[in-house]
Amino acid sequence: MFPLNSFEKLDPSFKVRSPKGKGNGAPVTTLCSLDQFHQGGMIFIKNKKYYQRLLDKLQTGAALNDVGVVFQDSFFKTIAAEEKSGALERFAFYATVESVDLALSRFSKLFYDEFNALGNDLVDGRKTGTARVDPASAVAENVFIGAGVTVGARAVIHSGCAILSHSTVGENTVLYPNVVIYRNVHIGKNCRIHANTTVGSDGYGYNYFKGEHLKVWHFGGVVIKDSVEIGSGTSIDQGTFSPTTIGEGTKIDNQVHMGHNCKVGKGVLITGQAGFSGSVTVGDYVVMGGCAVFAPEVVVGKGAQIGGLSGVTSDVPEGAVYAGHPARPLNEFLRSVAALRKLALKNKIKIPVE
Numbered sequence: 001m002f003p004l005n006s007f008e009k010l011d012p013s014f015k016v017r018s019p020k021g022k023g024n025g026a027p028v029t030t031l032c033s034l035d036q037f038h039q040g041g042m043i044f045i046k047n048k049k050y051y052q053r054l055l056d057k058l059q060t061g062a063a064l065n066d067v068g069v070v071f072q073d074s075f076f077k078t079i080a081a082e083e084k085s086g087a088l089e090r091f092a093f094y095a096t097v098e099s100v101d102l103a104l105s106r107f108s109k110l111f112y113d114e115f116n117a118l119g120n121d122l123v124d125g126r127k128t129g130t131a132r133v134d135p136a137s138a139v140a141e142n143v144f145i146g147a148g149v150t151v152g153a154r155a156v157i158h159s160g161c162a163i164l165s166h167s168t169v170g171e172n173t174v175l176y177p178n179v180v181i182y183r184n185v186h187i188g189k190n191c192r193i194h195a196n197t198t199v200g201s202d203g204y205g206y207n208y209f210k211g212e213h214l215k216v217w218h219f220g221g222v223v224i225k226d227s228v229e230i231g232s233g234t235s236i237d238q239g240t241f242s243p244t245t246i247g248e249g250t251k252i253d254n255q256v257h258m259g260h261n262c263k264v265g266k267g268v269l270i271t272g273q274a275g276f277s278g279s280v281t282v283g284d285y286v287v288m289g290g291c292a293v294f295a296p297e298v299v300v301g302k303g304a305q306i307g308g309l310s311g312v313t314s315d316v317p318e319g320a321v322y323a324g325h326p327a328r329p330l331n332e333f334l335r336s337v338a339a340l341r342k343l344a345l346k347n348k349i350k351i352p353v354e
Contacts, residue, residue, distance in 0.1 A: 001027035001040065002110055004093070010106040013098035017076070018088070026092055028068060031104075031111055033220075033261065036242035040092075042068045042107075046100040047075055058087055068093040072100045101207040105214035108240075112217035119165025119183055120147040134171075152189070167200070170226065182238060184221030188248070191224060194232040199224070203237040203260025203278055216240060218260060225249075225266070231256065237278075247284065265302070283318065307333075 007014045007028075029040030034053050037043070045051050058064065069088070071079075073096040079088075088094050097103040125131025125147045133139060136153040143157050146165035151157065153171045160178040163169065167181050170189035175181070179193050182200030193199070205216035220239025224246045230236070231254035238244055239261040246252070247266035258264075258276045265284035274288055277296040286300050289308025300306065300316045307323030307330065316322050324333035 001029045001114075003027050004095070006110065007095075007103075007107060010110070011097055011103050013073070014070075014095060014103070015073075015097075016093055016095045017071075018091070018093040018095070026066075026068075031108060031241045032067065033240060033242040037064065037067050039066050041066075042070060044070050044100045044104060045075070046072045048078075051075070051079075055087065058090060064090050066092050068095070070094070070100065070103060071096045073098055099207075102209055102214065104205075104216050105207045105209075108217035108219075109215075112219050115219045116183070118148075121164045121183070123147075125149050125165070146183070158195075164200075176232070182222075184219065184238070184243075185224070186221070186243075187224045188226035188228065190227045192229045194230060194234075194254070196232050197230055197234045197236075199230075199236045200238045201235060203240060205240065205260065205278070220244070220261065222246075228252070231272070234258075253290075259296075271308070 004016060027040065028042045030038050032038050032041035032043045034043060034050065034057065045054055069091050071094065076096045120128065125145050126133060128147060130147040131145045131149045133145065133151040134153040137151050137155040139157045140159040142159045144162040146163060148166040149163050150168040152169060152173065155169050155171060156174045158175060158177045161175045163181040164183045166183055167185040169175065169187050170191065172189055173187055173191040175193050176195040178196045180198045185200040200222045202218045205218070206213040207216065218238050218240050220241050221243045222236055222238050223243045225248040227249045228246050230252045233254050234252055234256045236244060236258045237260040242261065244258065244260060244262050246264045247268065249266050250264055250268040252270045253272040255273050256270055259278040261279045262276050264282045265286065267285040268282055269287045271288060271290045273291045275293040277294060279297045280294045281299045283300055283302035283304065285302060286304050288306035291308055292306045292310045292312065295313045298312050298315060300312065301318030301320065303319045304316045305321045306312060306327065309325070310323050310327040311325035312322065312327040321330040322328060323330050
């Protein structure tokens with residue numbers, strides 16, 4: 001945890017705007033995303049879109065008295081005075097920075113280092129006595145298990161796997177050779193993760209500043225519910241400050257990439273080489289063809305179907321069938337393909353053959 005003056009040292013533009021004495025002495029324990037608040041946490045608001053989501057949280061009666069909020073200064077100046085004296089008073093403190101993006105990069109490193117100091121992935125947790133491996137599990141030779149790891153009964157861990165600190169593997173789950181589980185990954189019961197898959201690596205987040213790409217440091221982890229199967233060569237990134245989640249009974253094919261903070265529902269079928277940008281939401285029982293790709297923050301409704309090779313750049317309604325690039329309703333896509341083919345044939349140029 002860090003006092004507020006820690007952030008002033010990292011970013012001179014950081015200024016506390018809440019009334020003097022209100023939460024100014026309370027330390028910040030972690031960084032938060034809008035979908036998951038933590039006691040003593042800090043969240044960031046860059047523009048009207050995220051501010052509206054914050055106001056929606058307030059309307060639900062969410063407990064926010066112990067959470068601080070940091071606004072981008074240019075946007076904070078657009079907030080009406082009555083809002084500043086009303087809704088914002090529900091927060092532990094509120095402050096501004098010149099650039100939320102740069103603050104994310106600068107501040108996240110503090111908490112990343114603090115979180116990772118709690119683990120030990122240089123000495124096997126079975127040697128230090130910090131790992132709990134159920135005696136009914138089967139762990140092959142050449143497996144590394146970090147500090148604080150829990151492996152459930154009848155789990156099977158094949159050779160070459162690495163399970164880093166503070167992760168859990170549920171009962172009857174199988175990890176095939178060379179699976180890598182990063183820190184703070186929680187895998188449910190009856191799961192199967194195939195060879196050479198990585199779960200919990202950092203999300204791809206950088207902010208450009210003065211010729212340098214500054215990293216956003218991720219420590220949100222991954223949560224995989226029961227009865228999930230993940231194919232070989234797949235990569236699932238951990239969330240920035242809250243977890244990437246995979247719902248119960250979802251089946252993921254080989255060579256799939258899933259970015260940070262994705263939320264996949266239960267019973268979803270994801271086929272080979274699909275790609276998900278950060279913060280994509282996929283509803284329950286969605287089905288998609290191979291090589292479908294999804295733009296950041298897209299929401300795919302429950303029971304939707306996405307054709308292979310589709311490029312999903314906007315939200316998909318529940319039960320809809322979409323295809324194409326950009327993806328659109330299937331009938332519309334098929335009509336456009338037919339019209340284009342008809343036009344191409346109509347203007348076909350014959351090349352004489354000698």
